[in-house]
Structure formats: C-alpha cells, structure tokens
Amino acid sequence: MVDVHLRALGRRLRAQREAAEMTQSAAARGVFLSSQTIGRLEDGMSTRMSELHLTTLCDLYGAGMAEREEALALLRRGRAAVVQNTDWQGLFGDLMSADDRSRMALEQHAISMTAFGATLVPTLLQTTEYRRVVEQALHPQDSPDEIERRVRLVRARRLRTNGARAHFYMLESAVRHVIGDAAMMRDQLLELAETRSPRISVQLIDQHAGHNIGLHLTSFALLEFGALVGGQPEPPEVFLDSGPWALRLDREDDLAHYRDAVAELPRTALSKSDSRELLREIAHGYDCMSTSSDSQAQP
Structure with a gap:
C-alpha cells in the first residue's frame, strides 16, 4: 500500500541517492538493510525502517539538517496514516x-x-x-x-x-x-x-x-x-x-x-x-x- 507521505519521502530519498551517485545496494549496505527495503521505501511503501536508519541514510546521502527533519516528519506521518488505515484494511483488505x-x-x-x-x-x-x-x-x-x-x-x-x-x-x-x-x-x-x-x-x-x-x-x-x-x-x-x-x-x-x-x-x-x-x-x-x-x- 502506498501512502501519500511515504510516497513523498520515497521520491525525495531517491533523488538524494541519485544525486550522491549511489546504487540501492550501496545505500542498503551503508545502513545494514536489504536493497529490497530501500526499493520499497523509495516506492512509497510501508517498511520497518527506524528513525535511526533513516537519519543514517540521510547522512549517507549528504542531506542537510532541514532535509533530514522533513524526512523524519514524513516517515512519522506516513506511519500514523498506516495505523489509521488498519481498521478498513482488516474489514476489506481481502477484497482489494x-x-x-x-x-x-x-x-x-x-x-x-x-x-x-x-x-x-x-x-x-x-x-x-x-x-x-x-x-x-x-x-x-x-x-x-x-x-x-x-x-x-x-x-x-x-x-x-x-x-x-x-x-x-x-x-x-x-x-x-x-x-x-x-x-x-x-x-x-x-x-x-x-x-x-x-x-x-x-x-x-x-x-x-x-x-x-x-x-x-x-x-x-x-x-x-x-x-x-x-x-x-x-x-x-x-x-x-x-x-x-x-x-x-x-x-x-x-x-x-x-x-x-x-x-x-x-x-x-x-x-x-x-x-x-x-x-x-x-x-x-x-x-x-x-x-x-x-x-x-x-x-
């Protein structure tokens, strides 16, 4: 499931990674995660990435303080939205x-x-x-x-x-x-x-x-x-x-x-x-x- 906040976060992280001329595999190694997790994150999907992982990823890409804070805010809002969607996912998720x-x-x-x-x-x-x-x-x-x-x-x-x-x-x-x-x-x-x-x-x-x-x-x-x-x-x-x-x-x-x-x-x-x-x-x-x-x- 794609959330609008996680989608925005993923798009920004992809742009930062590409600006740093880094592959998804290299980014994953830098934060001790799988390349699949980096891919899902960039696609706007919900992942188990922690705020510490995200902060480390931003540092790896050379992001500034403002960019790091915006990324953390998007992650928090995206996760809150995923939790809010739990009810209807439980009721109708098998139909979609x-x-x-x-x-x-x-x-x-x-x-x-x-x-x-x-x-x-x-x-x-x-x-x-x-x-x-x-x-x-x-x-x-x-x-x-x-x-x-x-x-x-x-x-x-x-x-x-x-x-x-x-x-x-x-x-x-x-x-x-x-x-x-x-x-x-x-x-x-x-x-x-x-x-x-x-x-x-x-x-x-x-x-x-x-x-x-x-x-x-x-x-x-x-x-x-x-x-x-x-x-x-x-x-x-x-x-x-x-x-x-x-x-x-x-x-x-x-x-x-x-x-x-x-x-x-x-x-x-x-x-x-x-x-x-x-x-x-x-x-x-x-x-x-x-x-x-x-x-x-x-x-």
Whole structure:
C-alpha cells in the first residue's frame, strides 16, 4: 500500500541517492538493510525502517539538517496514516488488490479528484443498487454476503473522500447503458441530476459532441494533492478502473497524458446545468419504460 507521505519521502530519498551517485545496494549496505527495503521505501511503501536508519541514510546521502527533519516528519506521518488505515484494511483488505489499497489510502489525502466514466457511472457516484449489479457481474462466483461486503467497501471509499473537490465526467452512452432495470437507471440518473454539493460537479459528454477526447479514454481517476512537509508540491496519481481491480499508473508520460485529458474534458462536456437537464430527460425516458413494463405485467 502506498501512502501519500511515504510516497513523498520515497521520491525525495531517491533523488538524494541519485544525486550522491549511489546504487540501492550501496545505500542498503551503508545502513545494514536489504536493497529490497530501500526499493520499497523509495516506492512509497510501508517498511520497518527506524528513525535511526533513516537519519543514517540521510547522512549517507549528504542531506542537510532541514532535509533530514522533513524526512523524519514524513516517515512519522506516513506511519500514523498506516495505523489509521488498519481498521478498513482488516474489514476489506481481502477484497482489494495492492493498487486498490493504495488508491483508498491516497484518496483520503487528495484535495481534488477528477473521474471519467467511459462505459459506466463513475464508482463513487453509483447508487447502492447500481453498484450491487456491477459487483455481481464482476464477481459472479461470490456469495450474496461477499457481494454486500464489496458494496459496503465502495460506500466506505465515498465517506473517506468527503473533503476533496470532485469533478465527474462521463459519456452519455454510459448513462444510457441499462444496468439492472429501467427503474434502477431512473433512480441512478435522478440522483446524479440532483447532486447539489458545492464540492461535486457532474458533467456529460453528449452524443452530439463529435470526435472528442472522451472517445479515446478508459475510465480513470486522477487524484491531486496539496503541499506536504517542506511546502514542495506533490505530483498527482492516476488509477484506471480496469475490470474488478484498479490499476495504478506511475510513469511520467502516463501522468502527462491524463493531465492533458483532464484539461480537455471541461471544454468537451456540457455545462453542469445542461448536464442536469439531459440527465433528467434520460431519467424520464427510463421512467416511461418502467411504467410501461409495470402495466404489461398486470394481469
């Protein structure tokens, strides 16, 4: 699992090691640890490295007093966050991949999130009933109790991201694809249309938008963070919603691609008010379908 503070610490330590022209193996020998531990630390993963080890490592790299104190502060905050995450890890850890756990840990520290739905409503906006149908399709071998645990996991993610500004975009086709039945889709779309939180925006890319960036994207979420210890800006994180699991992208060219996409989506999508109007219009169509089905079912 990657924590935002440990990620920042790892990135700084890697830069210091490379500036000192030292390999991970040489650094590990200098502090009597394994090269795997140094690698995990630089990747932002939780390790058993002590504060004494970290101080020695900073000295080995020639770091100054301020850099050493910032490194120690990041280590302490990262470890505190790992402890705070113990509860949900115990409840849901067996349902998640390593990238899923990293996403959930990072989401709670994000100040802004942009999510795009190519084929489905973005996960954090899905109603309980909609999500249940999705989970049943993704995990057909699971028991009803296991499906309910997966649904509760999504609700837990939603609660943990309450502080972030969230911008949601989706193709119109994503809300026209029927998940469950017409009544379920009506309820899902009306909930999207009635979203009134000042932190949340929902915008559609309608079918008449022509050739646009949304046609070339898979579903994804880009998380952005504020400055941490030392005031240094933190780079974003991108996760693809790939089937049942999240896929974390950490290559610089991948981040640049999705940053460009996030900049382009507002220019392509309908306004918030026009999106609400279209959502209500489509929901009304589902309402008519539901009423017609109920009438036909009458003896």
